[in-house]
Amino acid sequence: MSSIVPLISIGVAVLFIIGIKFLSSPKTARLGNLVAAAGMFIAFWALHKPSPAPGIVGDPVWTLSWNLNYTLIALGIVIGLILGTFGAYSVKMTSMPQMVALFNGLGGGAAALVASLEFLKDARGFQVEAFIAGSMLFATLIGSLSFSGSIIAYLKLEGKFEKPHTFPGQNVLNGFILLVILGLCGYLTFNASGGNAITAFIVMFSLALFFGIAMVMPIGGADMPVVISLLNSFTGLAVAADGFAINNLAMVVAGTLVGSSGTLLTLLMCKAMNRPVTNVLFGAFGSSGGGKAANNGVAGSVKPIQADEAALLLAYAQRVVVVPGYGMAVAQAQHQVRELSDELGKRGVEVQFAIHPVAGRMPGHMNVLLAEANVPYDQLIEMEQINPSMDRVDVCLVIGANDVVNPAAREEKSSPIYGMPIIEADRCKATIVMKRSMAAGFAGIENHLFYKDNTRMLFGDAKASLNTLVAAVKAN
Amino acid sequence: MDTNVLFIFILAVFVGFEVISKVPSMLHTPLMSGTNAIHGIILFGGILVLADAGSVLERVLGFIAVIFGSANVFGGFMVTDRMLQMFKKKK
Numbered sequence: 001m002s003s004i005v006p007l008i009s010i011g012v013a014v015l016f017i018i019g020i021k022f023l024s025s026p027k028t029a030r031l032g033n034l035v036a037a038a039g040m041f042i043a044f045w046a047l048h049k050p051s052p053a054p055g056i057v058g059d060p061v062w063t064l065s066w067n068l069n070y071t072l073i074a075l076g077i078v079i080g081l082i083l084g085t086f087g088a089y090s091v092k093m094t095s096m097p098q099m100v101a102l103f104n105g106l107g108g109g110a111a112a113l114v115a116s117l118e119f120l121k122d123a124r125g126f127q128v129e130a131f132i133a134g135s136m137l138f139a140t141l142i143g144s145l146s147f148s149g150s151i152i153a154y155l156k157l158e159g160k161f162e163k164p165h166t167f168p169g170q171n172v173l174n175g176f177i178l179l180v181i182l183g184l185c186g187y188l189t190f191n192a193s194g195g196n197a198i199t200a201f202i203v204m205f206s207l208a209l210f211f212g213i214a215m216v217m218p219i220g221g222a223d224m225p226v227v228i229s230l231l232n233s234f235t236g237l238a239v240a241a242d243g244f245a246i247n248n249l250a251m252v253v254a255g256t257l258v259g260s261s262g263t264l265l266t267l268l269m270c271k272a273m274n275r276p277v278t279n280v281l282f283g284a285f286g287s288s289g290g291g292k293a294a295n296n297g298v299a300g301s302v303k304p305i306q307a308d309e310a311a312l313l314l315a316y317a318q319r320v321v322v323v324p325g326y327g328m329a330v331a332q333a334q335h336q337v338r339e340l341s342d343e344l345g346k347r348g349v350e351v352q353f354a355i356h357p358v359a360g361r362m363p364g365h366m367n368v369l370l371a372e373a374n375v376p377y378d379q380l381i382e383m384e385q386i387n388p389s390m391d392r393v394d395v396c397l398v399i400g401a402n403d404v405v406n407p408a409a410r411e412e413k414s415s416p417i418y419g420m421p422i423i424e425a426d427r428c429k430a431t432i433v434m435k436r437s438m439a440a441g442f443a444g445i446e447n448h449l450f451y452k453d454n455t456r457m458l459f460g461d462a463k464a465s466l467n468t469l470v471a472a473v474k475a476n
Numbered sequence: 477m478d479t480n481v482l483f484i485f486i487l488a489v490f491v492g493f494e495v496i497s498k499v500p501s502m503l504h505t506p507l508m509s510g511t512n513a514i515h516g517i518i519l520f521g522g523i524l525v526l527a528d529a530g531s532v533l534e535r536v537l538g539f540i541a542v543i544f545g546s547a548n549v550f551g552g553f554m555v556t557d558r559m560l561q562m563f564k565k566k567k
Contacts, residue, residue, distance in 0.1 A: 080546020
């Protein structure tokens with residue numbers, strides 16, 4: 001029996017790897033999620049106590065005699081199941097990123113608690129190996145940082161203190177706090193028992209919680225996807241460290257897979273914005289220009305258009321490209337967008353959707369929303385694929401997108417978004433921009449696209465405007 | 477320290493990098509959400525700690541860890557499935 005346990009661990013690891021692999025292709029993604037869930041289920045039933053000595057397998061958890069602790073375990077699982085189910089099914093598609101942030105924070109918190117309990121238990125007597133103590137401290141630090149950081153990211157995406165909060169010397173202060181935390185960890189690694197250790201540990205824990213807040217507060221709401229992805233990989237690493245501490249192979253493998261794939265995902269997201277990850281974390285992007293949008297050196301004037309005229313342009317075009325952005329998500333206009341695309345499709349207009357990798361609040365945010373509205377995913381074209389043919393597009397319809405279509409990223413070296421790849425809407429024969437007002441986008445800078453000769457602005461709520469457009473296209 | 481575990485850790489780092497290197501950006505959100513669910517395996521850590529808990533403090537903290545971990549793992553997989561449900565091909 002005992003020799004089966006490592007085999008089960010290997011099987012579970014394989015299921016996780018296949019799950020993640022399947023998740024990276026649209027056709028198999030849903031299956032991939034189920035494969036990973038199956039791996040989790042198997043690992044749950046095969047859960048064994050930590051091995052008491054090398055080469056000896058611990059007792060299986062589920063055959064031990066029932067006591068108060070097991071009642072608490074069952075109760076805790078049920079409460080978590082209810083909370084998780086409620087969160088997962090009540091959340092609106094636009095609020096998905098917040099929900100992921102919240103679940104991630106809970107995972108981080110759990111990782112920190114598990115490590116703390118192990119550490120405090122050992123601190124009361126046993127001599128702990130420095131490597132094990134280090135793993136516990138690492139998991140506590142990273143886990144609690146991920147917990148508090150994720151909560152702040154969640155609140156920022158909910159619209160609370162969305163703007164970056166900065167003050168002079170902030171990076172220095174944060175650096176100092178981090179040094180103190182690392183110093184305490186270093187001390188505790190080699191002095192992991194006694195009353196002093198417990199006090200130092202509690203101070204370290206509190207500082208780590210505070211550091212998570214201090215780290216995320218200066219970062220603007222637009223960069224939260226990167227932050228969530230980073231904290232996600234942090235939680236993974238904390239879980240892996242917990243796995244080392246309590247000698248659970250499945251936790252080491254799962255945590256590490258999440259940690260490394262999450263790190264790569266974070267880098268891919270930064271690459272899509274053409275900004276180094278350090279700039280996202282320490283640059284306090286947009287804090288200097290935020291909101292006031294200097295209008296220097298923009299040539300041309302803003303030309304409004306009425307919905308009827310816009311509908312004519314669309315109805316008699318051959319090829320239309322829709323560029324959705326966060327504005328579409330806020331207005332919940334994805335169903336109207338689908339209706340318009342269907343209506344144009346019936347008239348023989350070729351409609352495509354150009355998806356910028358960082359449109360919305362999360363990579364893939366637009367895909368999820370449009371998929372919810374039943375837009376077939378082969379109509380969704382990624383930025384690199386659609387850009388070369390943009391000058392053959394008759395009408396480009398920009399719905400609530402701003403920074404991701406700003407030609408300043410190509411033209412103006414002084415712009416904070418200079419060098420970011422954009423969807424080149426300015427190269428289309430005509431561009432209609434649907435927007436509520438002339439307010440600047442998240443980066444807080446003026447959009448040159450709005451002033452181009454072939455750009456027309458359709459002001460108003462995206463949902464209402466789209467309803468008018470659909471009706472007008474039908475009438476034509 | 478068990479060097480075998482360290483060995484597995486290093487391999488898992490590379491597998492994690494390799495396995496998502498070709499993911500299209502439209503799957504970034506579901507992928508983040510899916511990996512988020514996988515680190516919900518911390519639930520097991522909570523279970524193991526709570527199973528051995530002796531004092532009231534240990535029980536309270538372990539209980540919270542189990543709730544957090546359970547919400548992470550169940551909510552994570554469900555929210556991912558809800559996202560991916562919408563990628564069904566429609567003709």
